[in-house]
Amino acid sequence: MSEITTAFGTAISLIFSINSELAQIVGLSLYVSICAVLIATILGVPLGASVALLRFPGRGPVQVILNALMGLPPVVVGLIVYLILSRSGPLGVFGLLYTPTAMIIAQVILVTPIIAALSRQVIEDLWAEYAEQLTSLGASPLRAMPTLIMDGRFRLFTAVLAGFGRATAEVGAVMMVGGNIDHVTRVMTTTIALEVSKGDLALALALGIVLLSISITIGALAQLIKDRRQMKGRA
Amino acid sequence: MTKSPTAPASILPLYLDNVWFRGRGNIPLIKDFNLSLSAGTRTMVIGPNGAGKSILLRLCHGLLSPSEGQILWSGSKGRPKAQAMVFQRPVMLRRSARANIDYALSLHAVDKSKRGDIIEDVLTKTGLTRQADAPAHVLSFGEQQRLAIARAWALNPQIVFLDEPTASLDPSATYQIEELIQRLSDQGTKIVMTTHDLGQAKRLGDEVLFLHRGRLLEQAPVQQFFEQPENDLAQAFVKGELLWWKRGEGSRRDPKHVR
Incomplete structure (x- = not known):
């Protein structure tokens, strides 16, 4: 028990003393996740909106695949990205394996379906409300797409936050394609896994607290956006 | 009065030629509509709930397509731009x-x-x-x-469709909307409006379309409709009787009044 208490105390002091190693790991984690979520948003929101609004052959299967991909096992994604980026893989010449870029690619693959599927639902709901009015004004579904994305921006931001939550909490894929190399590809989740296996609980706990704080902040932010939207709707 | 060379071509009259509209389960919601709506007049579409008033407006506006028959704007097919719709x-x-x-x-x-x-x-x-x-x-x-x-x-627009625009408004807001509709009409815009408010139909309308169970039972000038409706269902409706249980088309009026 005393060991845990000591580790907890050390963890707190690591956080408040802004330990350089801890700061670097947190910084890289945020960099990888923010880049991945930005790319996934650019890909996922229009993809979700297209599936919601446009009628094209294979739309049904695309919807099923998008929903199924929301639960993609990270280790499988890690394995696939590993195979593609490894020296003998199709993109091996770029030498991206065990770099933050590889981690970003893996996270983009994991997060894009989440953002796309949630965006599809948001845009579909909004279209049900707007369709008659926008069609009456002369907007085709394609022309209505940017309008609906703009009007659904708060709801879509919640989808993006859900994607960010998934990205920051992910460990399997980034471990496989990043390699958990000290000062290069070591992020919060992979460090926690490593430090626990080494028995160094202080750093693991400190990172756990930071990770938990990020998750709580994301949750609070999503709730705040929801509350503001509801207040505006009531006004 | 001569037409200015730059004036846009009129899209009216609007013709509905043997128009049917079927909903889910192939249930006919608009049945064999033959109708002509000419420029200038204010047309009030009235009838009990489920008569097909809103569907008629959506068909005319182009939000729905007829299952059978055709809708012609000044003799042409297609959905002209010079029209607008205001929803409830x-x-x-x-x-x-x-x-x-x-x-x-x-x-x-x-x-x-x-x-x-x-x-x-x-x-x-x-x-x-x-x-x-x-x-x-x-x-x-x-x-x-x-x-x-x-x-x-x-x-x-040359024509504006209004689907019960005052249904959820208080008398003051209703008055303001009615005044705007009058002004819109005064500048030459054709008004086609559904309403459950018979007083409003009298105040705003030049002619009335009376619908019941998807059929057009009467098209008549507003005064004639309210004083001497020719269809017995229309007569009952004007008196404030409940029509929901009544089937059929009532007695047919003189066909010369309905195109």
Whole structure:
């Protein structure tokens, strides 16, 4: 028990003393996740909106695949990205394996379906409300797409936050394609896994607290956006 | 009066030629409509719930396509741009009142340099200049409906379809909307409007279309309709009797009144 208490105390002091190693790991984690979520948003929101609004052959299967991909096992994604980026893989010449870029690619693959599927639902709901009015004004579904994305921006931001939550909490894929190399590809989740296996609980706990704080902040932010939207709707 | 060479060609009259519309399960909701709507007059579409009033407006406006028959605008098929529709519950985009009108104008490819004047003009006409920069969705329901009319007005339509535009409004807001409809009509816009308010139909209408169970049972000038409706179901409706249990078409009126 005393060991845990000591580790907890050390963890707190690591956080408040802004330990350089801890700061670097947190910084890289945020960099990888923010880049991945930005790319996934650019890909996922229009993809979700297209599936919601446009009628094209294979739309049904695309919807099923998008929903199924929301639960993609990270280790499988890690394995696939590993195979593609490894020296003998199709993109091996770029030498991206065990770099933050590889981690970003893996996270983009994991997060894009989440953002796309949630965006599809948001845009579909909004279209049900707007369709008659926008069609009456002369907007085709394609022309209505940017309008609906703009009007659904708060709801879509919640989808993006859900994607960010998934990205920051992910460990399997980034471990496989990043390699958990000290000062290069070591992020919060992979460090926690490593430090626990080494028995160094202080750093693991400190990172756990930071990770938990990020998750709580994301949750609070999503709730705040929801509350503001509801207040505006009531006004 | 000679027509100006630059004046847009009239899209009216609007003809419905043997129009049927079938809903889910192939259930006919509009049955064999033959109808002509000419320019100028204010046409009130009345009838009990489920008569097909809103569907008729959506068919005419082009939001729905007929299952059978055809809709012709001045003899041509297709959906002309010079028409607009105001819904019972208008949808406002999450932007200012002014931007909502601007959006409609942009969809109609109105030159950006001309939009400002048009927007100011319709905002003034509808008494919304003070609310111009307020978010549209926080306006009162009456103001939103006025904005919906302003948005339609900005498009300079030859015909405006209004689907129970005052159904959820208090008398004061209803009065304002009726006044706007009058003014819109006075400038030459054809009005086709559904309403459950017979007093409103009398106040605003020049002619009445009476629908029951998807059929057009009577088309008559407003005074004639309210004083001497020729169809017995229309007569019962004007008297305030409940029609929901009545089947059939009532007694047919003289066909010369209905195209």
